[in-house]
Amino acid sequence: MSDKESKLAAGSIITMLGSVILRLGGFIYRFILSRLLTTAEYGIVGLTLPFQNTFIIAASGGIPPAIAKYVSQYKAVDDKRMVHQISVTGMKLMIFLSIIAAIIMLLISEPVAMTMWHKPEAILPLRLVSLIVPFSVIVGALRGIFQGFYNMQDLFYSKFIEQIATLILASSLVFIGWYAAGAVLGTALGFLVSLLGSYYLYKRDIKDVYLTEEYDKLSFKEESQIMIQIFKFSIPVVISGIAEIILYDSGTFFIGIFLPALFAGLYTNATAISRIPLIIANSISISVLPATSEADSLADEKLLKMYIHQAYRYTSLTSLPVTAFIIVYSLPLMSILFGENFAGGAGALSISASGMFFFSMYLIASSMCQGLGKPSFPMYSLIVGAIISIVSCVYLIPLFDIRGASLATTIATFILMLMTIFEVTHLTKVHPPYKDLLKILIITIIMMIIMNFAPKTLLGMIVGGAVASIIYIFLIVYLKAIKSEDMTFVEHIANKTGPLKKYLNKVIVRVNDHIES
Numbered sequence: 001m002s003d004k005e006s007k008l009a010a011g012s013i014i015t016m017l018g019s020v021i022l023r024l025g026g027f028i029y030r031f032i033l034s035r036l037l038t039t040a041e042y043g044i045v046g047l048t049l050p051f052q053n054t055f056i057i058a059a060s061g062g063i064p065p066a067i068a069k070y071v072s073q074y075k076a077v078d079d080k081r082m083v084h085q086i087s088v089t090g091m092k093l094m095i096f097l098s099i100i101a102a103i104i105m106l107l108i109s110e111p112v113a114m115t116m117w118h119k120p121e122a123i124l125p126l127r128l129v130s131l132i133v134p135f136s137v138i139v140g141a142l143r144g145i146f147q148g149f150y151n152m153q154d155l156f157y158s159k160f161i162e163q164i165a166t167l168i169l170a171s172s173l174v175f176i177g178w179y180a181a182g183a184v185l186g187t188a189l190g191f192l193v194s195l196l197g198s199y200y201l202y203k204r205d206i207k208d209v210y211l212t213e214e215y216d217k218l219s220f221k222e223e224s225q226i227m228i229q230i231f232k233f234s235i236p237v238v239i240s241g242i243a244e245i246i247l248y249d250s251g252t253f254f255i256g257i258f259l260p261a262l263f264a265g266l267y268t269n270a271t272a273i274s275r276i277p278l279i280i281a282n283s284i285s286i287s288v289l290p291a292t293s294e295a296d297s298l299a300d301e302k303l304l305k306m307y308i309h310q311a312y313r314y315t316s317l318t319s320l321p322v323t324a325f326i327i328v329y330s331l332p333l334m335s336i337l338f339g340e341n342f343a344g345g346a347g348a349l350s351i352s353a354s355g356m357f358f359f360s361m362y363l364i365a366s367s368m369c370q371g372l373g374k375p376s377f378p379m380y381s382l383i384v385g386a387i388i389s390i391v392s393c394v395y396l397i398p399l400f401d402i403r404g405a406s407l408a409t410t411i412a413t414f415i416l417m418l419m420t421i422f423e424v425t426h427l428t429k430v431h432p433p434y435k436d437l438l439k440i441l442i443i444t445i446i447m448m449i450i451m452n453f454a455p456k457t458l459l460g461m462i463v464g465g466a467v468a469s470i471i472y473i474f475l476i477v478y479l480k481a482i483k484s485e486d487m488t489f490v491e492h493i494a495n496k497t498g499p500l501k502k503y504l505n506k507v508i509v510r511v512n513d514h515i516e517s
Contacts, residue, residue, distance in 0.1 A: 025163040027337065030272055032167070033183055034265075034338035036174045043261035044180040046268030047117070048125045050249035051105065052132055052187070054242060059101035059137045062237030063090050064144030066230045071148025081215045083148075089226045091141045098137035102130040117256040121180070128184040135191035142198040145206060154201040161197040166190025240379045246386035247359075247412055251405030254393040259401060266345035267402040269338050273326060274352035274406075277319040281360030284314050285367040292371030301430075308424070309433045311364045313482060316437055319360045320444045321472055326353040328451040329461045336458055348406040355410030358417040365420035369427070377423050385416035439481035447472045 034042055067090040074082040109126035113119055139158065146155040170186025178185065218226070248271070255264045288311045295304035326333065330349040334342045366378035389412040396404030425431055447468040454464025476482060 025160070025167065026272070029163070029167045029170070030269055031337055032171050033174060034269065034342060036171065037179060037183070037265075039262040039265045039341045040260065041180045041265075043263065043265030043268070044119070044122050044125055045183045046252060046264040047119075047122055047256045047261065048129055048180075048184055049268065050245065050253050051112075051126060051129050053245045053249060055101045055105050055129065055133050056136045056140070057238060057241040057245060059098040059133050060094055060140045060238075062234030062241065063094050063097075063230055064140045064147070065237050066090065066233040067141060067144030068147035069233060070230070071145055072150070075149065075210075080211060080213065084211050084215045085218055085223070085226060086230075087141075087145050087211075089223055090144065090230060091138070093227060093230065094137045094141045095134070098134040101137075102133045105130040105133060119256065119261055121261070122256075124181045125184045128181060128188060131185070131188040132191055135188060135195050139191055139195050139198050142195075142202050145202060146198075149206055149210075151205060154198075154205055157201060158194055158198040162190050162194035165193035169193075236375065236379050240382050243379070243382035243386040247382065247389050247409065247416075250386070250389045250393050251397070251402075251409055254390075254397050255402060255405055258397045263402050266342055267348055267405055269342055270330075270334065270345035270349040270402070270406070271352050271409075273330075273333055273337065273349055274356045276326065277322045277353075277356050277360050278363070280318045280322070281315055281363045284311055285363040288364055288367040288371060292368050293373075296372050304428060305430045308368060308428065308430045309436075309483075311368065312361075312432050313436055313440070315360055315364050316440045317476065317482065319357055320440055321447060321469065323353045323357040324444050324448045325451065325465055325468075326350075328448055329456065329465070331456050332458060332461050345402065348402040351403055351406035351410055355406065355413045358410065358413035362413060362417045362420050365417070365424045368424045369420065372424075372427050374423070374427060378420060381416050381419045381423075384419065385412040388412040388415060436481050436483075439479050440476070443472055443475045443479065443481060446475065 033045065037045070067086060070086045071083050074086065106127055109129070110123050113122040113126055139162065143155055143158055146152070146158065166187050166189075169189045170183045173182030173186045176182070251271070252264055252267060255267055288307065291307045292304060295307055327350045330353070331343060331346040334344075334346050334349060362378075362381075366381075369375065369377050389408050392408030392411050393405055396408050398404070400407060421432060450468040450471060451464040454460040454467075
C-alpha cells in the first residue's frame, strides 16, 4: 500500500489505542460507583454530569484548541516569546472565565435542585461542581499546550492521572459514607491531582527544555490583541461543544425534571455503553481531517474520493457490528457491568446504541467538512440537532420514560448525520459508497439474527458474539464489502499483535487476493 493509502489507517489506529485505555478506565469508575451507591444515589451523580460538562466547556471558552493552534504556529517559526505569551494569556483568560462559571454554578445549584428537579439531595453535589470547574479548566489549558507541542504522550499522561486519581478518591469518599457528594468531590480532587501532575510534565518537558529564558511582558494593547485573536478562534468551538453536550445530555436533564433520580442512574450508564462505537469514529475522524485537507489542497479528486470512501467504510465496518452487539446484548451488558439493579436501562441502551452509530457517521462527515475548509456547517447542524433533542425529550420522556430520552437523541443524531453527509456530498460531488454500505448493513443484520439465537447470559453473549463475528468477517470478505485499500486498516492492527503478526499477514494476503480477483 502507498503512504497515502495507509495514512488514514495509521493515524486512526494510534489514536484508538489511547482512547480504548481511557474508556476502559471510565468503565471501571462506573463499575465501582454503581456497586457502592444505590441506583437513586448514582442517579444524582448522573444528574450533575450535564452541568459539569457544560460549565467546563463554557468556562474554558474553547481556548485549549486555540492555545494548541497558536502554540504550534509560533513554535514552527521558533518564536519562543509568542509561544510563552499565548500560553500565559490563554491561561489568564481561562482562570477568569472559570471563576465566573464557578460562581454561576454555585448560585443556580439550589434553584435547579429544588425548583426544577424537586430533588433536595442534589443541592450539595451540584454545588460541588463549582469546585470541579476551575481545576478542570486550568488542566485544559496545559493540555492545549501539550497538543500545540505535539506532545501526545504528556497529553495522555495528564488524562490518565486524572482518571486514576478520580477513581481512587471518588471511590474512597463514597465508601466512607459521602455518597453522591463524595463521588462529585472525588472528581474535583481528581482534576486537582491532574493539575499538579500536568504542571510537572509541562515544567519538565516544555518549560525547562524549550521556554528556558525570561520573556518581556507584552503591553496591554498587545495582550488584548492576543485575547481577541484567541476568542475569534474559540467561539465556534464553544458553540459546537455546548451544542454537542445538549445533544448528549438533554435527556439526563429532562429525566431529572420528569422522573425519579434512579432513572437518571439507569440512563447515565446506558448511554456510557452506547458511546463505545464513538471510540472508533473519533479515532478515524481525527485522521480524516488532515487527509481530506491534503487531497483538497492538491485538487486531487481521485485521492479525495478514496479518503471519503475509506472513512465511510472504516466507520461502518467497525462501528456497525459493535452497535449490533450492544443492541442484542443490552440486558446482560447492563447487568454484568453495573449490577442487576441497572438491568432496567437495557431498553434505553438498545435505542441509544443506534443513535451513537448515527453520531459516529456525523463525526466522520463533520471532519471532512472541516478538512475541506467549511467548519461552520457542522456547528450549525449540531445546533439544529440540539434543538431537536430538547423538543423531543420534552415530548417523549413523559410517554416512554428513559427510552424516550434515548429515542430523542437517536432522532436528533439521525437528522444530524443526514444533514452533514448531504453537505459533504454537495461540496465534493463524491457520494458515499452506497453499494458497499448496503452490503455491510445486510451482513450486520445477519449477524444480529445469529446472536439472537444465543441466550442473553454471559456465556451466551461470549459464544454468540464470537460465532456471529466470525460469520460477519467471512461474509464481509466473501461478498467483497471491502476494497483492497481498506486492508491497510487491518494490516496496521495485525502489526500490533506481536508473534501473531506473521500468521495474520498470511491471511491478509489471501483476503487481498480474493478481493482483487
